[in-house]
Each structure stands twice: as C-alpha cells, then as structure tokens.
Amino acid sequence: MKLSSKSKEYNIPEYSLTGDLLSFLTCNLQYRYQNKGSLPPSRPLQLWFGEFIHGVMEEAYTEWKLKKTQFPWDWLRDIRSIEEKIDQRMQARGLYPPNPKYFTPYKTVGENEHGENPLKRIISTRIEKSINLWGKHLFPLMDSSEVLIKGLRKMPLKDKINRRSDFYCVNGVIDVISSLKINSPISKKNLIVEYLKKENFYKREYLNSDEEYEIIIDYKGMKRPQHDPKTLEHQSTWNYHEWQILTYSWLRCKQTNLKPIISGIIFYLNELLPSNEDLLVIKGDIENGKTDVKISKEDRELINDWNGNEKNFPNLSDSFKLDRSIRIIEINKKKVDKALKEFDNVVNNIEKSTVNESKGSSIKGSWKADGDKRTCDACDFRNFCNKHSDDHPQFLKIP
Numbered sequence: 001m002k003l004s005s006k007s008k009e010y011n012i013p014e015y016s017l018t019g020d021l022l023s024f025l026t027c028n029l030q031y032r033y034q035n036k037g038s039l040p041p042s043r044p045l046q047l048w049f050g051e052f053i054h055g056v057m058e059e060a061y062t063e064w065k066l067k068k069t070q071f072p073w074d075w076l077r078d079i080r081s082i083e084e085k086i087d088q089r090m091q092a093r094g095l096y097p098p099n100p101k102y103f104t105p106y107k108t109v110g111e112n113e114h115g116e117n118p119l120k121r122i123i124s125t126r127i128e129k130s131i132n133l134w135g136k137h138l139f140p141l142m143d144s145s146e147v148l149i150k151g152l153r154k155m156p157l158k159d160k161i162n163r164r165s166d167f168y169c170v171n172g173v174i175d176v177i178s179s180l181k182i183n184s185p186i187s188k189k190n191l192i193v194e195y196l197k198k199e200n201f202y203k204r205e206y207l208n209s210d211e212e213y214e215i216i217i218d219y220k221g222m223k224r225p226q227h228d229p230k231t232l233e234h235q236s237t238w239n240y241h242e243w244q245i246l247t248y249s250w251l252r253c254k255q256t257n258l259k260p261i262i263s264g265i266i267f268y269l270n271e272l273l274p275s276n277e278d279l280l281v282i283k284g285d286i287e288n289g290k291t292d293v294k295i296s297k298e299d300r301e302l303i304n305d306w307n308g309n310e311k312n313f314p315n316l317s318d319s320f321k322l323d324r325s326i327r328i329i330e331i332n333k334k335k336v337d338k339a340l341k342e343f344d345n346v347v348n349n350i351e352k353s354t355v356n357e358s359k360g361s362s363i364k365g366s367w368k369a370d371g372d373k374r375t376c377d378a379c380d381f382r383n384f385c386n387k388h389s390d391d392h393p394q395f396l397k398i399p
Contacts, residue, residue, distance in 0.1 A: 011164065011165065012152070012165045012167055012168060012169050013155075013164060013165055013168045013169070013347075013351070014168070014169040014170075014171060015168060015169070015170055015171070015343075015346075015347055015350070016170075016171050016172055017170070017171070017172035017244045017247055017248065017343075018172065018244070019035060020035065020346070020347075020350065021240070021243070021244065021247075021343060021346050022240055022244065023035055024346055024349070024350055025240055025346065026371060026375055027369060027370055027371030027375055027376075027379070028349075028353065028367045028368040028369070028370055029363075029364065029367045029368060029369040029370075029371075029381065029385060030369075030371055030375070030379055030381060031350075031367070032353070032363060032366075032367040033363075033380075033381055036354075047095070048090070048095055048096075048097065048098055049098075049123065049221040050220075050221045051090060051095065052083075052086060052087070052090065052123065052221075053123075053126070053127065053130070053219055053221045053269060054146075054175060054219055055086035055089065055090070056079075056082055056083055056086050056127050057127075057130065057131075057135070057175075057219060058145050058146055058175075059082045059085060059086060060073075060079070060082055060131050060135060060139075061135070061138075061139050061142055061145060063078075063082060064135070064139045065139070071131075071132055071135070071136040072132040072136075073128070073131050073132055073135075075120060075124060075125075075127075075128045079124070079127060079128055079131065080124075083124060083127065122273060122275060125273050126221075126269055126270065126272055126273045129272040129273055130267070130269045130272060133272060133318065133321075133322060134191075134192075134267060134272075134322075134325070134326075137190050137191040137192045138176070138178070138192060138217070140186050140190070141178040141179065141180055141186070141187075141190065141192065141193075141215070142176055142177075142178050142179075143177050143178055143179040143214070144176075144177045145175060145176050145177070146173055146174075146175065147173065147174040147177055147252075148171065148172075148173050149171065149172055149173075149174060149248065149251040149252055149254075149255070150169060150170070150171040150251065151169070151170055151171075151250070151251045151254050152167050152168070152169055152170075153167065153168055153169075153170055153340070153343075153344065153347075154166065154167055155167055155168050155347070155351070156344040156345070156347055156348040156351075157347075157348050157351045157352065157355075159355075162355045163351060163355070164351065164354075164355075168347055170247065170251065170343065170347075171251075172244070172247065172248055172251060174216055174217075174218070174248050174252065175217055175218045175219050176216075176217035176218075176219075177214055177215070177216060177217070177252075178214065178215040178217055179212055179213075179214060179259065180193070180212065180213050180214070180215055180262065181210070181211075181212045181213075191322070192265070192326075195326055195328060196262075196263065196328060199263070199328055199330070201263075201330045201332075202262070202263065202328075211259075211260065212259050213259055213260050213261065213262035214252070214258065214259045214260070214261045214262065215261070215262055215263055215264070215265055216245055216248050216249055216252065216261060216263075216264045216265070216331075217264070217265045217266075217267070218241075218244070218245060218248075218264070218265070218266050218267070219266075219267050219269060220241070220266055220267065220268050220269065220270075221269055221270060222268060222270050223268060223270045223271055223274060223278045223281065223282065223324075224268045224271055224282075224291070224293070224324050224325070224327065225237040225238040225241065225268075226238065226281075226285055226290045226291070227285075227290060227291055227292040228290045229289075239342075241266055241327075242329050242335075242339070243339040243342050243343065245264035245266065245329045245331070246264070246329070246331060246335055246336045246338075246339035246340075247336075247339050247340060247343055248264070249261050249264060249331045249336060250336050250339075250340060261331050262331070263328055263329060263330060263331055264328070264329040264331055265326060265327065265328055265329070266326075266327040266329065267325055267326060267327075268324065268325050268326075268327065269325060271321055271324040271325035272321050272322075272325050273321075276308070276310045276313070279303070279306070279313070279314075280308055282303070282324075283303050283304075283306070286300070286303060291324075293320075293323050293324050294323070295320060296317065296319075296320065298317065299314075299316050299317055299320045302314035302315070302316060303316070353366045353367050353368075354366075364385075369385045
C-alpha cells in the first residue's frame with residue numbers, strides 16, 4: 001500500500017490592529033523583539049495604563065448597568081473597588097502597577113484627619129474624571145463592549161515564491177459599540193450626541209433620521225496626538241488612530257444584521273488630567289499651530305503664563321479638556337478603502353522583514369529601527385540600537 005506524503009503546513013498569518021499595526025509603525029525593530037521575539041518590555045508603563053483603563057471602564061459600565069449608580073461617582077466609595085478588581089486580574093497575568101507615583105497600592109489607602117485621601121494618584125483621578133465627565137453620557141448609549149472582530153484579506157506581498165500565505169487575517173477588539181437613535185429621548189441633552197451634531201457629515205446625513213445607528217468607540221490612555229496640517233498625508237500617530245477606527249468599521253460591516261455605522265469616536269483620557277509632561281507637549285503644540293482644538297482666550301493665557309512648574313499647574317476649563325479628549329472620525333467608503341490600503345502596506349513590510357530574516361539576514365538588517373526619541377528613551381533595546389546612540393553616549397554602538 002502506498003502512503004501519501006504529508007501535505008505542507010499552511011498557516012495564515014494573523015495581524016491585530018494595535019498589537020501589530022500600531023506597534024510596527026512605532027518602531028519596526030522594537031516590534032520584532034517584543035511581538036515576534038516574545039520579549040516583553042521590562043517597564044510596560046503604557047501597556048499597563050492602557051489595559052487598566054480599558055478594564056476599569058468596562059467594569060464600571062457593568063456596575064452601572066446592574067445598579068444604575070447615580071453620577072457623580074465617588075472614587076473611594078464607587079470606583080476604588082473596581083480598580084482593585086481589575087488590578088488583581090492584571091497581576092494574575094503578570095502585569096503589575098508601575099511607579100507608585102502614578103498608582104496607589106490598595107493596602108495603603110486611607111483618610112487623613114481632614115477626611116481626605118492624600119494617596120489618590122494620577123491614574124485614579126483620570127479614571128474618576130473619565131467616568132463622571134464621559135461615562136454618564138456614554139454608558140446609556142452603550143450596546144456592547146470588548147467585541148472581538150476578525151476578517152480575511154489577500155496577502156499584499158506579491159512575491160508568490162516567498163510569501164507564507166495567499167491571505168492574512170486581521171483582527172481587533174472594539175472597546176465599545178454604541179447604539180444611537182438620533183431623535184430618541186436618551187439622546188437628548190447627551191454631550192456625546194451634542195459633539196456629533198457639530199460635525200458637518202452628521203448634520204447632512206443623520207440629523208433628521210429615525211433610523212438606529214452604531215458608533216465605534218475606542219479609549220486611549222494618552223494625550224491627543226499632534227495634528228499638523230502640513231503633514232496630514234504622511235504617517236503620524238494622528239493618522240494611525242484614524243486607520244484603526246476605519247479598519248474596525250470594515251471588520252464590523254462584515255458581520256450580519258448590523259445597523260449602519262455613523263462614525264467612530266476616540267477618547268484620549270489623559271486629556272482630562274494631563275501630566276506635567278503632557279501639558280508641556282500640549283503647550284508646544286498650541287504655540288506651533290499643531291492642534292485641531294480651539295482654545296479660549298482664558299485657557300490660552302493660563303497655558304502661556306505657566307512656567308512648567310508642577311506646583312503651579314494651571315486650572316484649565318472642563319470644556320477645553322473635554323474638547324481635547326474627544327475625537328470624532330467620519331466613516332465613509334473612500335476613507336475606509338484608504339485605511340485598508342495602509343494596513344496592507346504595513347503587513348507587506350512586516351512580511352518582507354520576516355522573509356528576509358528567515359533567509360539568513362540579521363535581525364537589525366531585516367527590521368528598521370525607526371522609533372522617535374521618546375520611544376527610544378523608554379525602550380529596553382536602546383543599548384544595542386544605533387538610532388539615538390549619539391544622544392546616549394553610554395550606550396554601545398554596534399555596527
């Protein structure tokens with residue numbers, strides 16, 4: 001009896017919108033070590049912040065849905081127990097809180113003689129503001145959270161001999177899917193709906209409709225990215241986030257029996273309580289005209305007069321913070337097609353680097369070190385990467 005030979009293994013590469021798209025665009029070489037080499041960062045500050053904020057906001061929505069707790073929520077009474085629950089889940093996965101400057105261990109929480117909690121840190125205050133400023137408007141509109149979406153696309157790498165597959169899988173997790181009826185009672189006096197109404201595309205197509213729509217929402221534990229009108233056609237964090245939302249919309253549309261997607265929204269939650277470093281960058285963006293958010297005369301004067309000292313931190317208006325923390329993204333076919341093309345380009349570059357390395361090229365010869373200085377300063381691999389070695393003379397220069 002003749003036995004047939006085992007067929008060649010066929011795997012379809014899988015790429016996520018955040019873990020691959022945004023990571024690779026931040027720095028190709030860092031992506032290779034962390035994602036392909038399974039070398040997690042020793043100081044996962046941004047990873048911890050992001051996962052913590054996502055987890056707390058999802059759990060807060062669940063609590064609100066069950067108990068209908070009235071706003072505003074008290075941090076110690078209503079929010080602290082949620083933070084503890086999420087922190088314990090993350091620690092079980094090996095993710096521990098970073099510097100206590102930002103986050104307070106639970107056993108040290110207490111009140112002083114004035115009935116105040118002196119140990120509430122910046123991350124907890126951001127969470128409190130996120131729930132009380134946005135949550136009270138967002139939670140009533142929410143339909144579902146943490147929705148996994150997947151889809152197949154043709155592999156963009158044209159070299160049929162070297163490409164690993166004819167297709168690749170793209171996946172992502174949508175933080176929030178919101179259902180919205182424009183003229184429903186729940187939409188009246190809703191701040192998120194008011195922001196949507198300011199958009200021209202919203203007014204033109206949806207304002208007088210009785211149809212129910214979806215909104216794709218994503219949280220970012222960071223400040224609003226720089227918006228430079230001169231470089232909008234080039235790669236930038238501003239564009240990367242838009243591509244992410246647009247690709248989410250394409251994946252979501254592949255599912256059946258869905259409502260039309262009206263728009264995407266990104267919440268930059270750090271803007272509700274910017275750190276000293278964040279505000280210095282914001283101040284520079286305003287001075288250089290690299291922001292899309294209008295600022296009042298009063299807030300501009302407060303920022304201009306600020307000398308960078310953390311003790312003299314300006315008391316900016318809530319309206320300015322809210323304007324900077326919400327970003328509404330129009331979703332249409334032209335924009336979605338462009339975002340998908342950009343994603344294909346990223347996958348093409350990752351596949352090329354992967355193939356080059358598999359053929360014997362060195363890691364540094366296959367993957368480009370192209371992170372900015374801020375990325376490099378926080379990177380565990382900077383001591384054997386030449387990208388910013390002139391700024392760090394103590395680091396080794398390896399040819």
